[in-house]
Amino acid sequence: MSDYDLILVGAGHAHLGVLRRWAMLERPSGRIALVSADTHAWYSGMLPGLLAGRYSAADCSVELQPICRAAKVELITAQVESLSAEQRQVQLSDGRQLSANWLSLNVGGQVAPLAQQGDAMQCLAIKPFASFLASWQTWQQSPKPIAIIGGGAAGVELALALADKVPRLSLFCAGKLLAGHNPGLHLRAIGALRQRRVRLREYSPISRIEDDQLFSQDELVWRGERALLATGAQALPWLEQSGLACDARGFVQVLPTLQSCSHRQIFAVGDCASLPGAAKSGVYSVRQGPVLASNLMAALHQQPLKNYRPQKQSLALLATGDGGALLAWRGISAGGQVYGYWKDYLDQSFIRRHRFSG
Ligand SMILES: Cc1cc2nc3c(=O)[nH]c(=O)nc-3n(C[C@H](O)[C@H](O)[C@H](O)COP(=O)(O)OP(=O)(O)OC[C@H]3O[C@@H](n4cnc5c(N)ncnc54)[C@H](O)[C@@H]3O)c2cc1C
CATH class of the missing domain: 3.50.50.60 (FAD/NAD(P)-binding domain)
Incomplete structure (x- = not known):
């Protein structure tokens, strides 16, 4: 028998979206844990602002305990060192081995x-x-x-x-x-x-x-x-060693349902996953969150899964370090302070959405 019904591995952008949704709406039944290397999830989009002295470290990260508590998900702070896809078992840095009926990977890259x-x-x-x-x-x-x-x-x-x-x-x-x-x-x-x-x-x-x-x-x-x-981003080496089907660069190959092509009881999203049309950027990981939340719910309740369709274009907003930003959308580009305000608003909204009290 498995230790958990579902283990979420990594507090990437998509898993934050899943936790938020479960905290605000309905969560699947069963024993669920999040394994995260850190007690906080860092929001990369704000890191340049932190280095430029425009944000504090606390502004750029989401504390995981409150959002996990709100979603009734157990938080395990440890690093996953290896994974057996066949047994759906993870080896943690603190020596524990945990198994689950379902796994979802959102561990980014290195x-x-x-x-x-x-x-x-x-x-x-x-x-x-x-x-x-x-x-x-x-x-x-x-x-x-x-x-x-x-x-x-x-x-x-x-x-x-x-x-x-x-x-x-x-x-x-x-x-x-x-x-x-x-x-x-x-x-x-x-x-x-x-x-x-x-x-x-x-x-x-x-x-x-x-x-x-x-x-x-x-x-x-x-x-x-x-x-x-x-x-x-380069793939974390333990993904390829896990037995999961990976692309030539070592990223987990997934179906449009975000399930591994080789092991359907394992999902992978964000930078650690490989799906045609989905770029390695936070924007795509964020958009995968709602589909993943709904598919994990469906999977645990034996219901049909949805397909995720990557957006064809994504907005790029690059901070210029002085409060401004450069923008690219399709063939258009622009730059100035107003785009910086827009970027700040989008970034800060992401943090606010995932910050729970208690
Ligand atoms: C300086 C900088 C600025 C960027 N700005 C932008 C931007 O403005 N917009 C944009 O779209 N993209 C941006 N990116 C790219 C973006 O950071 C990544 O594409 C995005 O973070 C990928 O998200 P993810 O959900 O896959 O995982 P991540 O956000 O990388 O999260 C992975 C999580 O998994 C955890 N983890 C990793 N390994 C383990 C393990 N072994 N065990 C347990 N937990 C583990 C990590 O602690 C982390 O919480 C930027 C990147 C950098 C470096």
Whole structure:
């Protein structure tokens, strides 16, 4: 017999939506737990604002105990170290092994480490946020030049947030800056980076670190003591080792019902899942929340499941570190303070929606 009817693994955006819905409406019957590595769920969209000094850490995270209590879900604070898909069993960092009839995974991704020789350069990955923020506080006490590696939305937002806090900031991008976004946003981001004196290098994939030097292929491109890694999401290794069907990058392949293609009693959502048309961004994870909540309810009560259909376009709002934001929607781009107010409103509404008292 299983320990639980359902275990939610990871307090990602979609699971927060599930908990909120169950707290406000009806929750499926049975014993349900959330396993989370942290006592709080961090909202990545506000992290650049926190680094720019516009938010406090408490503004950017949701405390999990109150929302779990409201949803009548047991909170287990531990890291999942491995998963057996066949047995639907998770091994926790505190030594416990838990099994469930149903599992739902919303664990996000990790930042790929870079090959490094020597320890003259400190490398700090942007995720997990809690450990990033702890190290960042130490760095802040003695500001030094920093190289940011990763020219996606996260890398650009970080560079703009930190431009005034670091003596010299360089941003390295494997290909074109903000690849996949419209050309207008690309130009606006270059303009904003230039204005803030961030040195940008596009088409410079960093291949290795040797002592205090960054190399792109065999070219020495930067020397310094600190690098921030903001490259895209890489799959957590235990997902592929679990026996779940995964894509070539190690993300869990799911059906439109958000069930694993190989193990129907396991759901996966957000960045850890692989579904054609669904991008790895918080926006898609948030939108999967209501479908997941309804499908978990249906699954536990042996009812038919719904399909999730990824939106074709999503709005991008990139914080510029000064209270403003750059916007991209379909082929249109814009920038200014008014978009910053809009972004703040959307981000703060997300936090408010998931914050429960008690
Ligand atoms: C600086 C920055 C800014 C960003 N800004 C935006 C933005 O404005 N808009 C946007 O759409 N996207 C943004 N993103 C991308 C966004 O962060 C991710 O796409 C999004 O967080 C993915 O959400 P998720 O629901 O898959 O999981 P996540 O939000 O990554 O949450 C995963 C959860 O799982 C937990 N977890 C992980 N491993 C384990 C484990 N082994 N055991 C237990 N728990 C575990 C983590 O603690 C975390 O709570 C940004 C990213 C960064 C780095």
